[in-house]
Amino acid sequence: MVTQTENVSIDPRGDFSSEDLKLRPINCELNPLTRSDASALFTQGDTCVLTSMLGPVEVKSQNLNIEKAHVECIYRPKAGIPTIEDKLRENVIRDTCESALLTVLHPRTTISIQIQELDNRCGIEACAINGACLALLIGGVPMKFTIAAVHCIVDKDDKVVLDPDHCKAIGKRASFIFVFDSLEKNLVTVHTSGRFRMAQFNDAECMSRAASQIIFNFYRRIISNFHNKSLLTADTKVRNTEAETVVKSEPMDV
Amino acid sequence: MTEIVLPGDRISAAEELAKLKKVILGPGLRRENEQVVVCKAGRLNYKEPNAYWIDSYQQRYVPVRGDAVIGVVTAKAGDIFRVDIGAHEQASLSYLAFESATKKNRPDVNPGDVLYGRLIVASRDLEPELVCVNSIGKKGKLGVLTDGFVMNCSLNLARMILRENCPLLRSLTKEMPYEIAVGLNGRIWLKAKSLRETIALGNAILAAENASNEEMSKICENIGNILFT
C-alpha cells in the first residue's frame, strides 16, 4: 500500500493554470481536547475530522519492539462498528505516519493516533492524514519531516480534478491519495482505487505535488500562531483562519 | 532568535558554526551527516557561544537523567517502590534511596503518597530510577510531599516557571505565602495557608501558560485582588 519512491521527476509539461491548483478551504483548531497529548480538529471543505495522539506511552507486551516505537492508529467512523474499509484506512494512515516519525528514538513505547470522523464529504483519508500530522507536530514526538496528503479524482468526464467536493465526486472513475514529504516533496504514500490511465495518474500526481505546498504553508502558519506567546492571542492561537487555497507562484516551473 | 521551525528544516547557522567550533545541539535537533536537522516543531533558541535547542510544546513526559520530578507511589514491591511519573513506564525507587534509610530503618512511604525525586537513571532502553537523596546522602528538598495539592500542566509551563528570569513566582510571593515544588514531568505541587489560596495559586500558574512576562504580574495582581477582597 505504501510506496516510497525517491526523486520522482516532475512532469515537464507542467502547464496547469492556478485555477486547477485549488484546494477546498482548510481550517484547523489545535488542542480542542484536554485528555490526549495533542489533538487537532481539521477541516477541508465540508469534510471534518478530529485527530488526537498519545505518545510515547506504555506499550502492550504483544506490540513491544525493542528497536523502535510501536505506531498504532484507530479510525472511528461516525456510525456503526468499524468496517473493513475503515481498517484499510487505519493501515494507510498508520504506515504513512510511521514513515514520518523517528520511531527509533523511543523504543519500547507506543505512539498512538486516533481519528474520529465528524463529517465525511469526500477526501476523508487525506484530511485525516493532514490532521494526524498536525497532532503529531504539536504532540512533540520527533519526526523526520512533515507530510501533506492531497486527494484527487478522475471524474465522470475523464478529467482529473484536484480535491473535489461531494457533488463533483459523484460518478468518479478513480480516486487517488498522494502523500508528500516536506523535504524534497517525494512521494510517501500513494493510494488509488478505480480505473485510470497512466497519463492521468501522472497529471494527478503533478497537480497534487504542487498543491501540497498549500498544506505545508498552512502547517507553518498555524504552528507559528501556536507558539506565539501572548494572552491576547491565547484564545485565537488554537484556532486559525482559512488557509490560502491557491498556490500563488507558478510552482510547476521546476 | 524567535524563529519557528518544523521537522525537516535545516539549521544552516548551526552548520556554519560547526565548521569553526564545537556546537551543542539540544532537544529537537539532530545531526545527520554534516546537516543539522530539526525533528520537533517549535521555537529555535540559541545561546552564546554555541548551543542550539528547540522549545517545543509537549504534554507527555520523556524521562531525562537529572530531572526533578513529582511522582505518585503506586505500589510497594519488595525492596522498591513503583512510582508513576507520567512517562511511558513507571519509575522504580529503592527504599534505601532516602536520607538515613537503612535496612532496619525503612522510610514511611505508602501507595498514594506524592514524592519529589530526582531521576538518576533515564535512558531509552532502561527503566527510569528515582532517588530522594542528593549525592552526599542528604534529602535536600526531595522526599514525600504532604498536604497541599498536585496539578498537571504542560511540560513547557513547568520549564518556564523554573527559568531564572521568570517573574511568576516572584510576583506571587507578593500576594501570599506558599510552598511549591515543580516537577519537570508537568506536575506541580502547591501548598498555601488555606484551600482557597491554594486554588488561587494554581489558577495563577495555569493562567500564565500563554502569558508574556508583563502579563504574568498582572495575572498575579488580579488573583490577589480576587482573593482578598
Next chain:
Amino acid sequence: MKETPISTIERNFVTQAVKHNLRLDGRKNDEFRKITINFGADWGSALVALGETKVLAQVSCELGVPKATRPNEGIIHINVELGQMAAPHFESGRNSELNVQICRTLERTFKDSRCVDLESLCVTTEERVWMLRIDLNVLNHEGNLIDCCSVAALSALLHFKRPDVSIIDNDVHIHSPAEKEPIPMVLHHYPVCASYCLFDDGRLAIADPSVLEERVADSALVFGLNSFRELCCLNLGGTTLTSSNLLLQCATRAARRAKFVVDYVKEVLELDKLAREEDRNSGFTECVRLNKITALAENRLSLRLRNFKLQGTDDLKDETAMETSGDEEVESEEEDGTEKPQKIVSIDSKSAILESNQSNIKWVPDDDGVESNIESICSENVTEEGDESERSLSQQIEKQMQKHSKKESKRALSKKHLHDDAGSDSEEEAKVIL
C-alpha cells in the same frame, strides 16, 4: 495503559474543599458546566460539549426484522464508545464497567421510558421495522459522561430524519432524500440525565462532577428526567446511602436542570432548522469556521477562582465578548431557574451562602436528624410551591427507591446463596446497574 493513580493528597484536598463549599473549578455546589450543542452536516449527528467533556452522537437506521414479542415496534440500539481519544486509559472495543454503566443508564432513560414512538418505526408488521442505532463516541472525558451522552443522544435523535419508504408489490422501496422528504422522529417526551456526586458520607451533593470529583466521591447519583419533571431513571452507585432529604433536593434541582437543558436543545434545533431552510452552510466545518467549537484558553483552567477572568478587566477581546454574550443570556436564564426559591444571603470572601425561602430545607442538611421529618418537608414543599408535579416527583423517587432496595435485598440473598467469596464493590455495582 493504566489510569493515572489518584494520590492521597489530591483525595484529601478535594474532600476538604467540598466540605468548605469550594470547588476546584470555581463552580458552586449546584452549578452545572456550560453546555454547547453543534450539529453536523448529516441528519442525526450532534457534537455536545459539557464544559470540556465532549461527545459525538450519530443516529443511523436500517430495515430489520422486529422482535417476535413486539411485531409492530421498531428497535433502538444504543452504543457507547470509549476510545483512547477520550482518556488514555480507555481501550476501544472492550466493554469496560463504565461503558456498561453509561449504556444501561441511557437505555433506561431512552428505551425503558418509551420516549421514542416505536410504532411509528414499523413498516410492515412482523416483517420490517426500522432499527435505530445511536452511536455515542466519547471524544474527551472530563467528568460526567452520562449527562453529556444523554444530551448528545437526545439532540441527535431530535435532529435525525429517516428516509421515507413506500411498499410496491410487497417490496419495500427506500426513497432517497431527493425523491421524498425524509421523516423526522416522533418523540413523546424529552428525557435527559443530571448527575450528582455525594461527599461527606452522603451529606453533601455536588452537581456535574469533574473527573477528579467523580473519582474521589463516595457515591454517584444519576437522575433521568424529562421536561415534565417525570423520572425516567434513577441510579445510585457507590458506598454511602443518602439521606432521603438530600435525594429529594437533588431530584428537584435535577428536574429544573432537565427542563433547562431540554429547552436549550429545542432552541438550538430551531436555529439549525432555520439555517438549513435558508440554505446556509451547516455542519461541523461551518462551526469550526465560525469558531463555535472552540477551546477557549480561559475555560481550560482546571483550577480556578470564582471571579477569575484570564484577560484582566481591560483587554477582553471583542470576539469573545460577542461569542459569549448569547450564552450568557442562557446562563443567566439558568441561574434564574435554579435559584428562584432562594436568595443570596451573605457573600463572604469564601463563598456565597445560598439560603432557601423554605426555612427548613437546606441544600446541605446539617445532620441526619432532619431525615425524620422528610414527610413534613415534602408536604410543605408542595404547599409552598403549589406545584403538583413536585409531589409526584417525590413519589416517583420513593417508588424507585423502594424498587431499588427490594432489588438490593434480593440480590443480597441470592448472592449469599451463590457465593461466599462475594466480589468487590465494583462487581456489586455492575449488578445493580444490570
